[in-house]
Amino acid sequence: MASTYSILLVxxxxxxxxxxxxxxxxxxxxxxxxxxxxxxxxxxxxxxxxPRDVAQExxxxxxxKDVASCEIAGPGFINLTLTSDFLSAQLAELTTDxxxxxxxxxxxxxxxxxxxxxxxxxxxxxxxxxxxxxxDSLRRLHEFVGHRVIxxxxxxxxxxxxxxxxxxxIDLGEDTAISSLSMGDLDSFYRAARAKFDGDDxxxxxxxxRVVTLQNGDEETNRLWRLLVDQSVHYFSDVYAKLxxxxxxxxxxxxxxxxxMLEDVVRDLDAAALLTESGGAQCVFAPGFANxxxxxxxxxVRKRDEGFGYAATDLAAIRNRVxxxxxxxxLYVVGAPQAxxxxxxxxxxxxxxxxxxxxxxxxxxxxxxxxxxRKMFKTRAGETVKLVGLLDEAIERAENSLRERASDLxxxxxxxxxxxxxxxxxxxxxxxxxxxxxYVFDLDRMVAFEGDTGPYLCYAVAxxxxxxxxxxDVDRAVSPRFEVADASARALALGLVAFPEAVEDALELLxxxxxxxxxxxxxxxxxxxxxxCPVLSSTGALREERLALCDLTARTLELxxxxxxxxxxAQM
RNA sequence: GCCCCCGUAGCUCAGUGGAUAGAGUGUCGCCCUCCGAAGGCGAAAGCGCAGGUUCGAGUCCUGCCGGGGGCACCA
Numbered sequence: 098m099a100s101t102y103s104i105l106l107v108x109x110x111x112x113x114x115x116x117x118x119x120x121x122x123x124x125x126x127x128x129x130x131x132x133x134x135x136x137x138x139x140x141x142x143x144x145x146x147x148p149r150d151v152a153q154e155x156x157x158x159x160x161x162k163d164v165a166s167c168e169i170a171g172p173g174f175i176n177l178t179l180t181s182d183f184l185s186a187q188l189a190e191l192t193t194d195x196x197x198x199x200x201x202x203x204x205x206x207x208x209x210x211x212x213x214x215x216x217x218x219x220x221x222x223x224x225x226x227x228x229x230x231x232x233d234s235l236r237r238l239h240e241f242v243g244h245r246v247i248x249x250x251x252x253x254x255x256x257x258x259x260x261x262x263x264x265x266x267i268d269l270g271e272d273t274a275i276s277s278l279s280m281g282d283l284d285s286f287y288r289a290a291r292a293k294f295d296g297d298d299x300x301x302x303x304x305x306x307r308v309v310t311l312q313n314g315d316e317e318t319n320r321l322w323r324l325l326v327d328q329s330v331h332y333f334s335d336v337y338a339k340l341x342x343x344x345x346x347x348x349x350x351x352x353x354x355x356x357x358m359l360e361d362v363v364r365d366l367d368a369a370a371l372l373t374e375s376g377g378a379q380c381v382f383a384p385g386f387a388n389x390x391x392x393x394x395x396x397x398v399r400k401r402d403e404g405f406g407y408a409a410t411d412l413a414a415i416r417n418r419v420x421x422x423x424x425x426x427x428l429y430v431v432g433a434p435q436a437x438x439x440x441x442x443x444x445x446x447x448x449x450x451x452x453x454x455x456x457x458x459x460x461x462x463x464x465x466x467x468x469x470x471r472k473m474f475k476t477r478a479g480e481t482v483k484l485v486g487l488l489d490e491a492i493e494r495a496e497n498s499l500r501e502r503a504s505d506l507x508x509x510x511x512x513x514x515x516x517x518x519x520x521x522x523x524x525x526x527x528x529x530x531x532x533x534x535x536y537v538f539d540l541d542r543m544v545a546f547e548g549d550t551g552p553y554l555c556y557a558v559a560x561x562x563x564x565x566x567x568x569x570d571v572d573r574a575v576s577p578r579f580e581v582a583d584a585s586a587r588a589l590a591l592g593l594v595a596f597p598e599a600v601e602d603a604l605e606l607l608x609x610x611x612x613x614x615x616x617x618x619x620x621x622x623x624x625x626x627x628x629x630c631p632v633l634s635s636t637g638a639l640r641e642e643r644l645a646l647c648d649l650t651a652r653t654l655e656l657x658x659x660x661x662x663x664x665x666x667a668q669m
Numbered sequence: 670g671c672c673c674c675c676g677u678a679g680c681u682c683a684g685u686g687g688a689u690a691g692a693g694u695g696u697c698g699c700c701c702u703c704c705g706a707a708g709g710c711g712a713a714a715g716c717g718c719a720g721g722u723u724c725g726a727g728u729c730c731u732g733c734c735g736g737g738g739g740c741a742c743c744a
Binding site: 394397533 | 671672682684685687689691692693700703704705707708709710723737739740741744
């Protein structure tokens with residue numbers, strides 16, 4: 098079905114085209130009426146005419162009678178009020194539309210989304226939360242509208258630390274090492290290796306040699322390396338499961354995967370005459386980048402010691418994604434500090450011809466997670482905060498909150514509900530702030546059942562579902578005629594029909610927080626309606642309408658939360 | 670020094686060049702013989718500063734102030 102907004106826009110566009118072909122009607126939701134049209138003033142300006150006269154003329158061209166009434170207001174706004182027939186018809190269509198009026202795209206793209214990217218043999222910590230949660234939501238959004246998403250978990254599974262990690266593994270013995278890693282205590286393994294590396298020169302030398310044998314493809318060394326990687330990937334999967342993140346081991350395509358392509362990357366850059374030697378390193382100088390002295394800033398693809406930098410890996414990855422995976426779009430959900438690096442990598446990839454203009458390649462940056470002191474979030478001891486620990490604590494707090502509020506859940510039920518609520522709390526808190534901005538991690542606020550939180554949205558869903566539980570699940574299929582006479586019901590209805598634009602907005606801007614804001618607003622509209630309009634004690638057509646509004650609200654919240662990677666419990 | 674991001678209510682945050690800048694939280698005041706008060710209704714409270722562009726600026730441009738980040742071989 099066509100969304101309410103899109104129907105209005107098509108009609109308006111036809112009218113605007115007669116004034117000035119292609120002019121944007123600037124259709125927006127409004128507080129003064131249902132929608133407002135702001136585009137007239139701009140046209141009047143260009144035509145050198147009085148805006149209200151132009152608005153008056155436009156009304157002659159507009160064919161809106163069956164959908165909305167118009168009123169010219171202020172300097173030249175046009176306020177639209179939907180006819181009750183039209184609003185009713187839109188609502189009726191929604192009741193039978195699984196997609197709630199969100200259309201699928203006409204031209205599906207192949208979208209590579211690079212997200213999460215933890216490091217092998219290292220704990221997943223809060224630093225990975227944003228990439229993981231935001232990337233996962235972007236993935237769900239793209240898939241929902243019909244794009245083909247290829248997730249890539251670009252894990253750090255290569256480089257100099259692996260010499261020391263493998264030597265440490267050998268020292269421990271495989272069995273001991275594996276059992277220690279499989280307990281998920283990756284950090285202590287890493288730290289032990291690090292400590293030996295820093296304090297024991299012979300170990301350091303062994304580690305250095307081990308890197309060489311690893312990179313030369315020594316079979317036994319690679320087997321040991323593979324053990325480390327597999328154990329870590331297994332652990333990551335546990336964390337993803339715990340957080341309900343879609344990533345699987347088959348999405349893991351780590352740095353090592355591109356290893357054998359790096360020689361070619363450098364060779365081809367050289368062949369394209371893009372390569373320059375500088376300070377012993379092989380570099381590409383893309384125009385527009387300067388260092389702190391104002392001199393050209395290189396992208397170093399091959400270091401002085403002949404090793405490859407991560408720039409080479411990222412270039413190889415772009416090539417692979419465009420040429421082999423057929424990506425039309427590549428999104429890197431990586432922290433904001435890497436902005437310049439990606440600018441340079443993309444610039445070089447374009448210079449080399451590996452990234453055609455037709456391919457959208459974009460760094461999707463996000464701000465830091467800060468502690469209460471507004472510095473990077475760390476424990477009191479200055480260590481990174483484990484993701485699983487965070488989730489466990491959130492579950493515990495959610496469970497306590499649920500226990501306090503006399504609910505008739507069994508202990509098992511309460512625990513599984515608490516798990517869902519805790520996930521909702523953490524994910525929603527992360528997704529609901531504007532991506533680029535740093536945010537202060539405050540578990541108390543996240544798990545609060547009051548306010549703009551995941552738990553509040555869960556509660557809104559649970560309340561609605563409880564109505565239908567009382568009802569015994571009957572009368573659900575009726576598709577009533579909607580009158581939406583009550584102001585709060587009408588406000589709710591307008592919220593319901595706005596869902597497709599919220600989804601599109603989040604997609605276009607790669608901004609899940611837009612969807613969050615919409616869902617919270619919808620939940621508030623619902624509770625206002627719920628206070629004003631008794632459902633079960635009403636009768637006849639009114640009751641049918643109210644039940645249908647309840648059901649639509651629950652479905653919209655559930656679908657919207659689902660696109661954020663959040664599952665709301667039906668009861669809590 | 671150059672570049673990027675951010676400065677909105679006491680606090681945490683929304684705000685696609687449009688009308689009277691919105692929420693949450695906290696504070697204060699109301700509302701449970703009524704479907705889940707984990708809620709609702711109401712009040713007080715704000716765009717860092719100065720210019721500029723525009724019919725119209727929180728939004729765009731310039732400068733300044735304040736905070737964070739990046740700026741050649743760790744990714």
